Amino acid sequence: MSRQITFAVLALLVLGGLFVTLRPDGSNAGPQDARFNVSINGDAMEPNEFTVRDGDTVTFQIKADRELDLHFHGYDEAVAVKDSETATLSFEANKTGSWPIEEHETEAELGKLVVQPREGN
Amino acid sequence: MKRRNPVRWLAAPGVLLLAVASVGRAEAHGFGQRYTLPVPLWLYLYGSAAVVVLSFVLVGFFVGEEKVPGGYRRYNLLGVHWLRTLLPHPALLLTLRVLSVGLFALVVISGTLGDQAPSLNFAPTFVWVIWWVGLGAVTALVGNLWVLLNPWKTLFDWADAAVSRMALGGLELHAPYPRWLGVWPALVLYFGFVWLEIIFACAPRPSNIALFALAYSVITWTGMVYFGRDVWLRQGEAFSVFFGILARFAPTEVRVTDSGACTACDAPCHIEPDSCVNCYECFEFAEPAKRQLNLRPWAVGLVRGEAITADRLAFVLFMLASVTVDGLQVTSAWLRLEALAFPATQAVGRWGYPMLQTLGLLVAPVLFGVIYYGFAELMRRASGREQRVHTIAAGFIYSLVPIALAYQIAHYYTLLLIQGQTIIPLLSDPFGWGWNLFGTAGYSVNAAVLGAAFVWYSQVALIVAGHVIAVYLAHVLALRLLRNPRRALHSQYPLLALMVLYTVSSLWILSQPIIEETNRAGLLLYLR
Numbered sequence: 246m247s248r249q250i251t252f253a254v255l256a257l258l259v260l261g262g263l264f265v266t267l268r269p270d271g272s273n274a275g276p277q278d279a280r281f282n283v284s285i286n287g288d289a290m291e292p293n294e295f296t297v298r299d300g301d302t303v304t305f306q307i308k309a310d311r312e313l314d315l316h317f318h319g320y321d322e323a324v325a326v327k328d329s330e331t332a333t334l335s336f337e338a339n340k341t342g343s344w345p346i347e348e349h350e351t352e353a354e355l356g357k358l359v360v361q362p363r364e365g366n
Numbered sequence: 367m368k369r370r371n372p373v374r375w376l377a378a379p380g381v382l383l384l385a386v387a388s389v390g391r392a393e394a395h396g397f398g399q400r401y402t403l404p405v406p407l408w409l410y411l412y413g414s415a416a417v418v419v420l421s422f423v424l425v426g427f428f429v430g431e432e433k434v435p436g437g438y439r440r441y442n443l444l445g446v447h448w449l450r451t452l453l454p455h456p457a458l459l460l461t462l463r464v465l466s467v468g469l470f471a472l473v474v475i476s477g478t479l480g481d482q483a484p485s486l487n488f489a490p491t492f493v494w495v496i497w498w499v500g501l502g503a504v505t506a507l508v509g510n511l512w513v514l515l516n517p518w519k520t521l522f523d524w525a526d527a528a529v530s531r532m533a534l535g536g537l538e539l540h541a542p543y544p545r546w547l548g549v550w551p552a553l554v555l556y557f558g559f560v561w562l563e564i565i566f567a568c569a570p571r572p573s574n575i576a577l578f579a580l581a582y583s584v585i586t587w588t589g590m591v592y593f594g595r596d597v598w599l600r601q602g603e604a605f606s607v608f609f610g611i612l613a614r615f616a617p618t619e620v621r622v623t624d625s626g627a628c629t630a631c632d633a634p635c636h637i638e639p640d641s642c643v644n645c646y647e648c649f650e651f652a653e654p655a656k657r658q659l660n661l662r663p664w665a666v667g668l669v670r671g672e673a674i675t676a677d678r679l680a681f682v683l684f685m686l687a688s689v690t691v692d693g694l695q696v697t698s699a700w701l702r703l704e705a706l707a708f709p710a711t712q713a714v715g716r717w718g719y720p721m722l723q724t725l726g727l728l729v730a731p732v733l734f735g736v737i738y739y740g741f742a743e744l745m746r747r748a749s750g751r752e753q754r755v756h757t758i759a760a761g762f763i764y765s766l767v768p769i770a771l772a773y774q775i776a777h778y779y780t781l782l783l784i785q786g787q788t789i790i791p792l793l794s795d796p797f798g799w800g801w802n803l804f805g806t807a808g809y810s811v812n813a814a815v816l817g818a819a820f821v822w823y824s825q826v827a828l829i830v831a832g833h834v835i836a837v838y839l840a841h842v843l844a845l846r847l848l849r850n851p852r853r854a855l856h857s858q859y860p861l862l863a864l865m866v867l868y869t870v871s872s873l874w875i876l877s878q879p880i881i882e883e884t885n886r887a888g889l890l891l892y893l894r
Contacts, residue, residue, distance in 0.1 A: 249426075252423050256420065264412060268408065319401060319814055340814035341818035343401055343402070359403070
């Protein structure tokens with residue numbers, strides 16, 4: 246029995262040690278402001294993937310070649326973009342996951358907002 | 367030598383990606399959309415390391431252990447007075463059955479008449495998410511509800527009762543079921559179902575679901591009429607066989623404590639000294655005093671120690687392989703592989719690509735079987751060559767089930783909790799006609815119920831737990847099958863290596879970015 250307890254304790258130590266060693270520290274800097282200039286031409290959004298961390302404030306400045314409503318799925322944030330004008334949308338990215346960004350009317354997916362957890366990645 | 371045109375070869379993956387992109391646009395918000403992030407590399411490595419470390423620790427635990435684990439602790443729920451009154455109450459059973467038949471009818475009707483957009487119609491979400499993923503999880507974690515809910519069984523019973531009342535005799539012809547046929551009919555039907563799930567591009571289309579449900583009904587009822595209801599449920603009804611295997615993991619069992627009743631009901635039940643477990647036909651006809659509905663530890667049903675026939679071994683192997691293929695084929699790594707084969711499939715024509723995938727689904731279990739038998743041979747050698755390789759392969763196959771189950775739950779539970787919510791508005795508006803029967807049509811899905819970090823840790827924890835259970839089951843089986851504890855221990859090393867391999871590949875799949883199933887489905891549409 247004592248051998249088994251030794252085994253279990255050793256295993257716990259090894260697993261705990263490995264976890265602490267492998268797990269990245271993450272960002273210590275706290276929430277950041279992330280600004281993106283976005284242009285939409287036809288079906289292409291440039292850039293089309295935005296990676297931030299949980300709690301960051303994201304600000305999108307969006308230009309498009311036509312009038313459209315852009316919808317941020319999961320956050321239910323939307324912004325109306327007019328021809329040749331820059332539209333601005335800002336919100337706190339506090340839901341982790343990979344969220345589609347869609348043109349509201351057609352539900353076409355133009356890009357993704359990837360919100361990573363603050364720690365452990 | 368003629369120079370190859372590099373552009374053509376490079377263009378193939380491009381065409382695929384283009385197809386994926388354009389379809390993604392057309393089908394955003396479509397069916398089966400996932401919002402989770404893949405497990406990060408460090409956590410994948412950590413999980414793999416934990417699997418290896420824990421495997422050694424368990425083996426260390428087992429060294430010197432000689433007692434063959436026998437029975438397990440049970441608690442009979444029917445021994446509790448109010449449960450004994452409530453659970454077998456005809457009104458409760460009838461309510462459940464009416465509900466189940468009603469849902470079955472709703473799937474067929476909404477699939478046929480309702481809006482054909484998968485996300486606006488009750489049928490796709492109910493069948494693919496609530497029933498297939500949800501009931502699968504409930505069966506493994508709670509118990510075999512399918513025995514109670516199976517609408518094909520209930521409808522057959524009702525029809526049979528009606529026919530008997532008209533004094534026309536019963537519906538069943540009771541043709542003798544050929545022994546060699548085993549559970550092969552169930553395996554063929556299950557293969558068809560998995561094919562629909564992961565290869566057929568138009569599987570989420572409501573009218574197709576209604577059509578499949580009706581076609582499957584015809585097959586099932588024909589089988590029930592010709593061979594008898596219970597024979598077909600045991601050998602040919604794919605979902606009864608499938609859920610029955612999952613239910614071996616469940617912490618509940620039905621038991622008949624009367625070996626006479628166990629032999630009398632003509633089902634080939636495995637009879638323990640004085641009782642039989644999860645032998646539903648016997649349970650149905652046994653005296654109430656001889657019936658038990660027991661709580662038991664999880665997974666003990668996988669080491670019951672009955673002889674496992676080749677057909678059943680094939681069924682379990684296909685289950686194990688198809689779970690892996692299902693996960694693998696949505697990874698971008700797999701898509702890149704497919705892109706390599708894409709030009710060749712186009713030469714065959716528009717069916718080339720689905721044919722390649724079908725071939726993959728056929729080859730995967732064979733490959734899986736070959737690898738498994740290879741390891742079984744190693745186990746045979748390690749344990750003193752006393753057993754035949756088939757005996758070893760059959761004897762240990764159920765020990766791998768927890769790994770597949772853990773992977774399946776880790777992979778799908780987010781879909782169940784997020785996409786599953788759409789059933790709330792769909793219940794109010796099953797046809798997509800703008801109804802609001804229960805006032806829930808306006809419910810909007812909360813896609814952020816699960817934080818990414820929680821999902822990662824829970825997925826890795828599930829996979830590691832599945833592995834630990836599997837290693838433990840293998841140990842119990844080895845002591846029972848090989849008797850000599852030393853040999854039993856030696857036989858474990860090859861199996862342990864196989865289990866580590868299988869578990870780590872499950873973890874790897876979870877760490878891969880996935881190409882959404884909607885896109886894949888659309889990809890095939892695009893290629894037509």
